[in-house]
Amino acid sequence: MQRLILPLPGNEGFAKRLAALCQGELGAVETRRFPDGESYVRLHGDPRGRAVDIVCTLARPDPSFLGLIFAADTARDLGATEVNLIAPYLAYMRQDKRFQDGESVSSLSFARLVSSTFDRLLTVDPHLHRHPSLAALYTIPTTTLHAAPRLASWIAGNVQAPLIVGPDEESEQWAGSIAARIGAPHVVLRKTRHGDRQVDIEAPDLSAWRDCTPVLVDDIASSGRTLVTAAGKLAGMRPPQCVVVHALFAEDAWSQVSACFERVVSTDAVPHPSNRIELAPLLANALLRDLRD
Numbered sequence: 001m002q003r004l005i006l007p008l009p010g011n012e013g014f015a016k017r018l019a020a021l022c023q024g025e026l027g028a029v030e031t032r033r034f035p036d037g038e039s040y041v042r043l044h045g046d047p048r049g050r051a052v053d054i055v056c057t058l059a060r061p062d063p064s065f066l067g068l069i070f071a072a073d074t075a076r077d078l079g080a081t082e083v084n085l086i087a088p089y090l091a092y093m094r095q096d097k098r099f100q101d102g103e104s105v106s107s108l109s110f111a112r113l114v115s116s117t118f119d120r121l122l123t124v125d126p127h128l129h130r131h132p133s134l135a136a137l138y139t140i141p142t143t144t145l146h147a148a149p150r151l152a153s154w155i156a157g158n159v160q161a162p163l164i165v166g167p168d169e170e171s172e173q174w175a176g177s178i179a180a181r182i183g184a185p186h187v188v189l190r191k192t193r194h195g196d197r198q199v200d201i202e203a204p205d206l207s208a209w210r211d212c213t214p215v216l217v218d219d220i221a222s223s224g225r226t227l228v229t230a231a232g233k234l235a236g237m238r239p240p241q242c243v244v245v246h247a248l249f250a251e252d253a254w255s256q257v258s259a260c261f262e263r264v265v266s267t268d269a270v271p272h273p274s275n276r277i278e279l280a281p282l283l284a285n286a287l288l289r290d291l292r293d
């Protein structure tokens with residue numbers, strides 16, 4: 001039986017591309033607020049006897065999360081054989097430790113809530129910093145996909161003589177992988193984070209690559225401070241470009257970041273005007289491979 005693909009509001013475009021690629025049936029989730037602010041949820045599509053994939057990128061998750069849980073529960077109540085969460089961006093991955101007494105380890109609490117509601121989670125480049133994999137947080141099976149091959153193809157097709165630049169040591173994994181795929185050089189800068197919006201970045205001598213176009217690559221753009229500060233270290237080189245996986249761009253980050261680069265592009269993991277790189281093919285392949293019903 002065809003899978004039923006149900007996007008939460010705002011995820012319809014991504015879900016439509018996904019449904020077309022994996023021959024799923026596209027349904028819908030209607031949501032609204034009751035006058036008292038509580039969430040109303042109604043599914044359009046029949047989950048009975050079928051695998052249901054709920055598509056909801058989890059950027060800014062707090063206002064939509066309860067509706068997501070209600071949608072999943074409703075699919076199960078109505079007879080879905082399994083209920084999976086397709087979250088191209090996975091939220092609450094950064095507070096993965098109690099830095100100060102009494103703090104919530106929200107990565108773990110969020111993972112418990114998702115694990116108690118869904119049968120399986122598919123996501124792209126979750127911000128795994130202190131944990132080796134999602135299995136350290138989630139008790140359901142998870143599939144972690146990587147955008148680096150698609151970022152590499154975009155850079156190879158759009159940038160002459162790129163120098164791949166990672167803004168911090170953690171970005172070595174994707175900067176190195178992208179560079180190796182397209183036969184480009186790469187460098188990694190060193191970042192020290194002092195607060196939500198304060199970072200310092202040190203760069204090595206980049207003069208050997210003056211004839212290259214620096215392409216900054218990162219997993220997340222949130223406050224934008226990492227990208228803005230890193231761009232400041234590329235002075236004297238060709239106009240820099242920037243490719244990110246998850247375009248959160250909080251508050252005024254987009255105007256700050258876009259002013260520092262000749263071009264900023266992102267994947268469609270989080271809907272944003274900078275989206276140029278489609279991830280639906282990556283997720284469709286995973287669905288067809290891992291979740292065959």
Ligand SMILES: O=P(O)(O)OC[C@H]1O[C@H](OP(=O)(O)OP(=O)(O)O)[C@H](O)[C@@H]1O
Pocket residue numbers: 094127129167168170191193196197199218219220221222223224225226227
């Ligand atoms: O746009 P911004 O607000 O600068 O946030 C984005 C940056 O934050 C993350 O790293 P972070 O420095 O938080 O490392 P960590 O979470 O792994 O400690 C991420 O890898 C980006 O580099």
